[in-house]
Amino acid sequence: SQQGEEDPQALSIQEGENATMNCSYKTSINNLQWYRQNSGRGLVHLILIRSNEREKHSGRLRVTLDTSKKSSSLLITASRAADTASYFCATPGGGNKLTFGTGTQLKVEL
Amino acid sequence: GAVVSQHPSWVICKSGTSVKIECRSLDFQATTMFWYRQFPKQSLMLMATSNEGSKATYEQGVEKDKFLINHASLTLSTLTVTSAHPEDSSFYICSARAGTDYGYTFGSGTRLTVV
Numbered sequence: 001s002q003q004g005e006e007d008p009q010a011l012s013i014q015e016g017e018n019a020t021m022n023c024s025y026k027t028s029i030n031n032l033q034w035y036r037q038n039s040g041r042g043l044v045h046l047i048l049i050r051s052n053e054r055e056k057h058s059g060r061l062r063v064t065l066d067t068s069k070k071s072s073s074l075l076i077t078a079s080r081a082a083d084t085a086s087y088f089c090a091t092p093g094g095g096n097k098l099t100f101g102t103g104t105q106l107k108v109e110l
Numbered sequence: 111g112a113v114v115s116q117h118p119s120w121v122i123c124k125s126g127t128s129v130k131i132e133c134r135s136l137d138f139q140a141t142t143m144f145w146y147r148q149f150p151k152q153s154l155m156l157m158a159t160s161n162e163g164s165k166a167t168y169e170q171g172v173e174k175d176k177f178l179i180n181h182a183s184l185t186l187s188t189l190t191v192t193s194a195h196p197e198d199s200s201f202y203i204c205s206a207r208a209g210t211d212y213g214y215t216f217g218s219g220t221r222l223t224v225v
Binding site for chain 1 (some may be wrong): 114152
């Protein structure tokens with residue numbers, strides 16, 4: 001299955017700054033999900049946004065979805081060193097299989 | 111919340127041997143589980159869909175005879191890497207979904223090193 005594209009591939013910011021990651025996908029979707037992966041660990045589900053939603057918030061996370069452009073963004077506000085991780089968008093397809101984006105490696109420095 | 115337990119977290123094996131990785135849903139039943147493979151600094155690639163009580167569905171290019179999947183119960187799926195070779199060294203992750211309104215829950219992954 002085709003992966004979506006994420007940009008940037010890598011992002012380095014200072015603690016307290018905001019981090020924005022973008023995701024583009026290829027097919028029509030029912031929802032789009034964002035996951036976080038700490039180095040060498042499994043993935044943690046962060047947020048799910050449905051195709052009829054344009055924006056969703058969860059704590060310091062803000063996700064937007066533009067189905068006309070087949071794109072989504074994840075904003076982490078007031079970043080912390082503990083936010084350092086890889087972030088992936090994912091879209092469910094046939095058979096409920098998730099297709100992952102290429103990922104953004106975020107590094108938050110003190 | 112939904113928890114998926116994956117064991118072992120890491121394993122080192124010799125070339126030619128087989129390795130079994132277990133994936134358990136602890137507090138929900140999963141008729142379907144998914145197995146992924148991830149190379150360093152890369153995204154997850156779906157290997158196969160594990161279906162309880164029936165054969166797994168493999169993605170294109172994945173050798174079904176090499177990566178044996180068994181899903182004998184609603185809470186357990188296993189992936190066996192048979193006749194492992196160094197190129198099979200990778201990070202393997204399983205996942206399942208607790209319900210249609212939820213995201214997917216992932217195991218903590220297994221780091222396989224074949225020497």
